[in-house]
Amino acid sequence: MNGNLEKKFDASRPDGRSPNANPEADTGADTEAILQTALRAPSAENTQPWRVERGRTGVLVRYDRSRRMPSDPGGMLDYTGLGALIESIVLAASGRGLLATVEAPPPRDDDDRLPLVADIRFAPGGAPDPLCEFLASRCTTRRMAADKPVPGDLLESMARAVRQPGVRIDWIPAGRVRDVAALVGDATRLRFEHAEYHREFYENLRFTRDEAERTGDGLDVATLQLPPGVASVMRFFRKWSRTRVGNLLGYSRGIGSHAAKEVAGSGAVGMLTVEEPDPGSFLRGGRDFQRVWLEATRLGLAFHPVAGLTVFVGHGERPDAIESPPDLIEKTRQIAGRFRSLAPAASGRTPQMMFRVGYGPRPAVASLRRPIG
Numbered sequence: 001m002n003g004n005l006e007k008k009f010d011a012s013r014p015d016g017r018s019p020n021a022n023p024e025a026d027t028g029a030d031t032e033a034i035l036q037t038a039l040r041a042p043s044a045e046n047t048q049p050w051r052v053e054r055g056r057t058g059v060l061v062r063y064d065r066s067r068r069m070p071s072d073p074g075g076m077l078d079y080t081g082l083g084a085l086i087e088s089i090v091l092a093a094s095g096r097g098l099l100a101t102v103e104a105p106p107p108r109d110d111d112d113r114l115p116l117v118a119d120i121r122f123a124p125g126g127a128p129d130p131l132c133e134f135l136a137s138r139c140t141t142r143r144m145a146a147d148k149p150v151p152g153d154l155l156e157s158m159a160r161a162v163r164q165p166g167v168r169i170d171w172i173p174a175g176r177v178r179d180v181a182a183l184v185g186d187a188t189r190l191r192f193e194h195a196e197y198h199r200e201f202y203e204n205l206r207f208t209r210d211e212a213e214r215t216g217d218g219l220d221v222a223t224l225q226l227p228p229g230v231a232s233v234m235r236f237f238r239k240w241s242r243t244r245v246g247n248l249l250g251y252s253r254g255i256g257s258h259a260a261k262e263v264a265g266s267g268a269v270g271m272l273t274v275e276e277p278d279p280g281s282f283l284r285g286g287r288d289f290q291r292v293w294l295e296a297t298r299l300g301l302a303f304h305p306v307a308g309l310t311v312f313v314g315h316g317e318r319p320d321a322i323e324s325p326p327d328l329i330e331k332t333r334q335i336a337g338r339f340r341s342l343a344p345a346a347s348g349r350t351p352q353m354m355f356r357v358g359y360g361p362r363p364a365v366a367s368l369r370r371p372i373g
């Protein structure tokens with residue numbers, strides 16, 4: 001019965017892969033448990049751009065391109081989330097005494113709507129990685145105490161969590177944080193000044209628990225740790241016509257200032273960079289992004305990804321990777337230029353993700369996930 005199913009899988013896949021190739025090492029029961037834990041992996045705006053196929057000896061992870069956000073340059077955010085999922089699977093397997101081998105074929109940039117990004121096989125013999133204990137409790141913490149620095153030894157410990165070739169963590173020097181924060185503010189503001197990106201943001205927002213439960217994805221406002229009244233303001237600006245008028249009165253500027261203030265008051269601001277702006281590098285970067293986040297969780301730190309700056313630097317520096325609205329192109333070039341002058345540590349490298357760390361309470365409500373499928 002299973003064998004027939006496997007054959008059907010193979011025949012229907014352009015890459016001909018099946019996760020069931022080695023029936024001797026049946027890890028089916030473990031696979032269920034591994035996925036339950038690993039699918040808590042983070043993704044940009046909780047879009048979960050993945051499809052996972054289970055087998056008796058492993059899993060296949062596919063990229064569901066239909067979930068890509070229009071503002072994502074070359075799928076950089078999606079590959080970050082996919083990398084985080086792959087690392088989570090490897091770690092969850094280690095927690096069950098399994099060694100996971102990841103084969104990541106070069107992601108294909110063609111018409112395949114569900115390209116394979118990782119073929120992961122489980123075999124007995126893995127030792128638990130200490131980070132696997134933190135997969136379930138990792139979360140995004142957006143509310144942090146202002147101006148409470150994180151000690152250098154903790155920052156070093158986070159940077160040491162990196163395992164993949166070509167991936168690096170740098171910390172923004174204290175004397176530069178204000179300027180970088182102002183740049184984050186300007187990048188954040190851009191998103192609310194363009195109808196297409198305003199729409200993408202609202203498509204991913206869930207204003208009630210019912211809405212969040214119906215889709216199992218997106219940003220449930222209850223998880224965002226917003227000050228009282230802010231969710232109602234966001235709801236009011238759902239219509240682009242209102243936001244456009246609001247922007248004339250300083251709405252987008254206000255959002256940018258808020259983002260800048262948050263970054264300026266962080267315990268530390270980190271930057272993950274990779275060698276090349278290609279899917280393989282971003283996947284590796286995503287794997288290590290998850291490790292750094294889990295290490296922060298292990299150390300009792302709050303962690304908040306800040307993607308707006310690296311996204312718009314991507315628009316400015318890699319115009320072939322994204323169709324930017326025409327009036328945005330010059331602005332993103334300027335953002336990229338300012339970024340390069342402020343972050344010499346990233347010179348010759350591709351900035352993939354920025355993040356804040358510090359001290360703050362976990363959100364009272366956990367983000368949801370779509371069923372495994």
Ligand SMILES: Cc1cc2nc3c(=O)[nH]c(=O)nc-3n(C[C@H](O)[C@H](O)[C@H](O)COP(=O)(O)O)c2cc1C
Binds near residue numbers: 041138367
């Ligand atoms: C690639 C990536 C980019 C993200 N960018 C942001 C961001 O710019 N701002 C933010 O508040 N959260 C950001 N997040 C956090 C996600 O919104 C969050 O992981 C997701 O909603 C699931 O929630 P959880 O992390 O609490 O499980 C990002 C996460 C990832 C993986």
